[in-house]
Amino acid sequence: MKNNVIVIGGSGQLGQCLKEVVFLEELTLNFVFLSRTELDCINEEQTTSIFEEYQPVYCINCAAYTAVDQAEEDQHNAFQVNHNAVKQLAINCLKYNTTLIHISTDFVFDGSSSTPLTEDLDTNPVNIYGLSKLKGEQEIQSLLTQYYIIRTSWLYSERANNFVKTMLKLSQTRSELNVIYDQVGTPTYAMDLAKVIINITQNDPGAFGLYHYSNEGVASWYDFAKAVFELSGIEIKVLPVASAAFVTKAKRPHYSVLDKTKIKLALGVEIPYWRESLNICIKNL
Numbered sequence: 001m002k003n004n005v006i007v008i009g010g011s012g013q014l015g016q017c018l019k020e021v022v023f024l025e026e027l028t029l030n031f032v033f034l035s036r037t038e039l040d041c042i043n044e045e046q047t048t049s050i051f052e053e054y055q056p057v058y059c060i061n062c063a064a065y066t067a068v069d070q071a072e073e074d075q076h077n078a079f080q081v082n083h084n085a086v087k088q089l090a091i092n093c094l095k096y097n098t099t100l101i102h103i104s105t106d107f108v109f110d111g112s113s114s115t116p117l118t119e120d121l122d123t124n125p126v127n128i129y130g131l132s133k134l135k136g137e138q139e140i141q142s143l144l145t146q147y148y149i150i151r152t153s154w155l156y157s158e159r160a161n162n163f164v165k166t167m168l169k170l171s172q173t174r175s176e177l178n179v180i181y182d183q184v185g186t187p188t189y190a191m192d193l194a195k196v197i198i199n200i201t202q203n204d205p206g207a208f209g210l211y212h213y214s215n216e217g218v219a220s221w222y223d224f225a226k227a228v229f230e231l232s233g234i235e236i237k238v239l240p241v242a243s244a245a246f247v248t249k250a251k252r253p254h255y256s257v258l259d260k261t262k263i264k265l266a267l268g269v270e271i272p273y274w275r276e277s278l279n280i281c282i283k284n285l
């Protein structure tokens with residue numbers, strides 16, 4: 001019984017990438033991917049019965065309310081998924097001695113730093129999504145010792161919705177695009193992150209705690225968009241604009257480059273440079 005790994009939010013972007021890594025590698029554990037229809041994690045009874053059924057050795061939580069702008073007007077649902085459901089997962093992990101691998105975000109920071117963000121830096125989210133994700137982190141940290149919280153940033157892949165796919169889609173109907181240059185971070189190829197997560201389940205060093213993971217390097221959304229078009233061979237005019245000129249419902253941090261020193265040392269991961277990974281993704285699209 002003790003060889004099950006449950007993946008919550010299994011049909012989202014990261015969930016699908018995890019599924020692909022599991023499919024490609026020979027693994028010792030039995031991975032069970034649960035879509036929202038199989039487990040709605042805001043349903044406490046359903047969550048408890050899934051833990052009872054699988055008694056998982058790991059629970060990988062990829063479920064989240066990720067619509068950053070929508071969250072500003074839909075706070076209740078954002079907190080239900082990103083805070084309350086995470087608390088229920090943690091309670092069940094405690095009961096079944098399950099290690100929780102939970103994904104969080106660079107949006108827990110306010111963006112006022114100008115040097116890469118370490119795990120011990122003060123948080124101060126500037127939007128509802130970031131605040132709800134921070135509350136989820138805090139529940140885990142107060143209830144569990146056996147957990148990995150991995151904060152990541154700007155996830156993209158061949159799957160689901162993400163900035164790369166949005167840019168490519170917009171380029172089909174527009175001859176020029178305005179893209180923000182004064183929000184700086186690091187794009188992360190979700191396949192790279194998925195490999196790190198699966199590796200934890202296969203070679204767990206027991207180094208529980210909070211970690212930062214993104215690809216290497218630094219980019220603005222403008223740099224990211226330009227690279228998407230350059231690597232795809234698409235000719236389109238991309239105009240750099242300031243955040244003030246691109247109004248969105250949610251405020252976003254101006255600087256969210258994550259410092260990856262801790263995860264590199266503790267888990268021995270080698271992290272690809274963001275443009276290298278983007279190139280792989282674009283070739284697959």
Ligand SMILES: NC(=O)C1=CN([C@@H]2O[C@H](COP(=O)(O)OP(=O)(O)OC[C@H]3O[C@@H](n4cnc5c(N)ncnc54)[C@H](OP(=O)(O)O)[C@@H]3O)[C@@H](O)[C@H]2O)C=CC1
Nearest residue numbers: 009011012013014036040041063064066103105152154155
């Ligand atoms: N995307 C990004 O840029 C970043 C994401 N993250 C974090 O990484 C993690 C994975 O994100 P990503 O895969 O990109 O996000 P997606 O939005 O692609 O996937 C999230 C998944 O969660 C599911 N979900 C939402 N509500 C529930 C619920 N009540 N019960 C069960 N499942 C639910 C969604 O289901 P459905 O498909 O039915 O809506 C969806 O499949 C999240 O924790 C996110 O906060 C961190 C930094 C950047």
Ligand SMILES: Cc1cn([C@H]2C[C@H](O)[C@@H](COP(=O)(O)OP(=O)(O)O[C@H]3O[C@@H](C)C(=O)[C@@H](O)[C@H]3O)O2)c(=O)[nH]c1=O
Nearest residue numbers: 066068105106107153154155163178179180221246252
């Ligand atoms: C579509 C578009 C967006 N933008 C800007 C708006 C925003 O500042 C930035 C990214 O926009 P998006 O809405 O695609 O991405 P956004 O939802 O802000 O992405 C965030 O998602 C959550 C889930 C996270 O955890 C973060 O790490 C981050 O990836 O690009 C432009 O400048 N021009 C455009 O044409």
